[in-house]
Amino acid sequence: MRYIEEIGRYGLMLLEIFRKPTKWSVMRKLILKEIDELIFNSLGIIIFISFFIGGVVTIQTALNLTSPFLPKSLIGFATRQSVILEFAPTFISIIMVGKVGSYITSSIGSMRVTEQIDALEVMGVNSVNYLIFPKLIAMLFYPFAIAIAMYTGIFGGWMAAMFGNYAPTADFIAGIQEDFVGFHVTYAFIKSLVFAVIIATLPAYHGYYLKGGALEVGKAATVSFIWTSVVIIIVNYVLTQLLLG
Amino acid sequence: MIQVEHISKAFGEATVLKDISTTFERGKTNLIIGQSGSGKTVFLKSLIGLHETDKGRIAFDGVYLDTLERDEQRELRKAMGMVFQGSALFDSMTVAENVCFPLQMFTSYSSKEKSEQVDRVLERVNLVDAHQKYPSELSGGMKKRVAIARAIVMNPKFLFCDEPNSGLDPKTAILIDDLIQEITREYNITTLINTHDMNSVMQIGEKIVFIKEGKVAWEGSKEEIFVTNNQAISDFVYASDLYQNVRKVYIEKAKSKT
Numbered sequence: 001m002r003y004i005e006e007i008g009r010y011g012l013m014l015l016e017i018f019r020k021p022t023k024w025s026v027m028r029k030l031i032l033k034e035i036d037e038l039i040f041n042s043l044g045i046i047i048f049i050s051f052f053i054g055g056v057v058t059i060q061t062a063l064n065l066t067s068p069f070l071p072k073s074l075i076g077f078a079t080r081q082s083v084i085l086e087f088a089p090t091f092i093s094i095i096m097v098g099k100v101g102s103y104i105t106s107s108i109g110s111m112r113v114t115e116q117i118d119a120l121e122v123m124g125v126n127s128v129n130y131l132i133f134p135k136l137i138a139m140l141f142y143p144f145a146i147a148i149a150m151y152t153g154i155f156g157g158w159m160a161a162m163f164g165n166y167a168p169t170a171d172f173i174a175g176i177q178e179d180f181v182g183f184h185v186t187y188a189f190i191k192s193l194v195f196a197v198i199i200a201t202l203p204a205y206h207g208y209y210l211k212g213g214a215l216e217v218g219k220a221a222t223v224s225f226i227w228t229s230v231v232i233i234i235v236n237y238v239l240t241q242l243l244l245g
Numbered sequence: 246m247i248q249v250e251h252i253s254k255a256f257g258e259a260t261v262l263k264d265i266s267t268t269f270e271r272g273k274t275n276l277i278i279g280q281s282g283s284g285k286t287v288f289l290k291s292l293i294g295l296h297e298t299d300k301g302r303i304a305f306d307g308v309y310l311d312t313l314e315r316d317e318q319r320e321l322r323k324a325m326g327m328v329f330q331g332s333a334l335f336d337s338m339t340v341a342e343n344v345c346f347p348l349q350m351f352t353s354y355s356s357k358e359k360s361e362q363v364d365r366v367l368e369r370v371n372l373v374d375a376h377q378k379y380p381s382e383l384s385g386g387m388k389k390r391v392a393i394a395r396a397i398v399m400n401p402k403f404l405f406c407d408e409p410n411s412g413l414d415p416k417t418a419i420l421i422d423d424l425i426q427e428i429t430r431e432y433n434i435t436t437l438i439n440t441h442d443m444n445s446v447m448q449i450g451e452k453i454v455f456i457k458e459g460k461v462a463w464e465g466s467k468e469e470i471f472v473t474n475n476q477a478i479s480d481f482v483y484a485s486d487l488y489q490n491v492r493k494v495y496i497e498k499a500k501s502k503t
Contacts, residue, residue: 020316026349115333122293122405123347124322 034138062166076175079210083153110209142196361435389413
């Protein structure tokens with residue numbers, strides 16, 4: 001029963017985001033600030049993780065291809081498929097739940113416990129719109145970050161193949177061009193866009209409706225990480241079934 | 246003027262406000278007093294609409310809150326200023342940005358006009374050199390003054406203060422009390438102060454509403470507190486020897502005058 005109530009409240013909060021919008025001159029600055037905070041400030045960790053995950057995928061694929069009859073280009077092919085279909089959109093999203101989601105929960109949660117959200121409401125500001133809408137818009141740029149993750153992941157795989165002598169560059173490049181299905185990239189972008197909406201709103205919900213003090217802010221960030229990750233994993237399964245199944 | 250008619254509020258099984266009715270007049274500093282947990286903060290938050298009441302009605306200058314749509318209530322709130330117990334300043338903004346925030350959100354003033362208005366209210370609360378400071382760089386008293394400046398920058402009709410003196414030294418507390426009273430008269434607004442500070446009661450209590458266990462147990466002025474026979478308010482106000490002595494002196498002075 002509690003979960004149904006929570007889902008209902010989350011739905012109402014999503015509707016409230018678009019009611020009584022904040023003045024555009026104020027909102028524009030907030031959106032730019034959030035793009036910087038949520039997207040640009042995450043690029044470093046996204047590039048770092050993608051590069052090494054791409055490398056690891058390449059090494060593990062290479063080590064499992066023991067048959068001499070299998071072409072080396074398969075290493076590039078497997079790296080591309082793994083990175084584009086799962087590692088970039090899903091794995092990076094889980095990392096982003098930890099980084100961006102926790103930031104959103106704790107920043108909004110801190111505003112709740114210090115009565116800053118009450119202050120916004122008393123002034124007549126739609127606090128849900130003011131706090132969450134800019135984050136939601138900023139996260140719509142998330143697929144660009146995922147595109148960078150895809151590129152860096154495959155690049156990391158190529159570097160691992162080259163420096164570890166797992167596959168010659170020509171074979172690896174041939175592998176990443178082999179049987180390329182454009183829709184797989186579209187699928188990855190659709191997923192990342194849906195994940196972006198989840199990452200922007202679910203942690204915000206946990207922060208916005210927080211009750212208690214500073215200790216609860218920490219707890220809410222943890223609970224938010226768990227639930228947002230769970231929802232992303234489930235939505236990932238559903239979208240994969242719907243789009244590729 | 247704020248009219249409160251028979252409001253009640255419960256959280257689950259616990260009824261916090263029980264059939265409260267009273268009136269707060271314009272141009273006066275109205276104090277809500279009571280022990281911790283008596284329902285003062287819930288009462289104040291119910292008045293400004295942060296808590297929805299279960300029963301009863303509240304009217305602001307004759308306009309009943311329950312007759313307004315949610316967006317209309319938000320419009321009405323633009324005529325209210327609130328000073329929160331912890332000041333509730335926006336951490337990421339400077340003092341000037343905090344004070345300017347309502348102007349930026351709800352007016353079409355030019356940058357110059359906004360800046361002049363911010364300067365004017367900051368000067369009014371005696372904070373002239375703090376424009377570029379962040380809340381974390383301010384003392385408790387300074388934070389309260391910024392909160393008051395932010396609350397009055399839109400020239401509100403109603404000013405609500407939740408424990409404006411909490412955590413302040415006695416001297417600063419008196420300064421804040423005086424400032425609120427001066428602003429109330431100057432702007433001719435309806436001011437409500439939630440407090441359990443007896444100095445505030447004696448200093449600026451033009452109308453006092455004493456809440457005990459969610460009910461109005463007594464109401465009157467600070468002068469009436471000295472002569473009342475109400476046991477509940479007497480137990481609360483004269484809990485300390487200091488105020489018992491103050492009462493004796495006051496009564497003796499009053500007798501000698503007559």
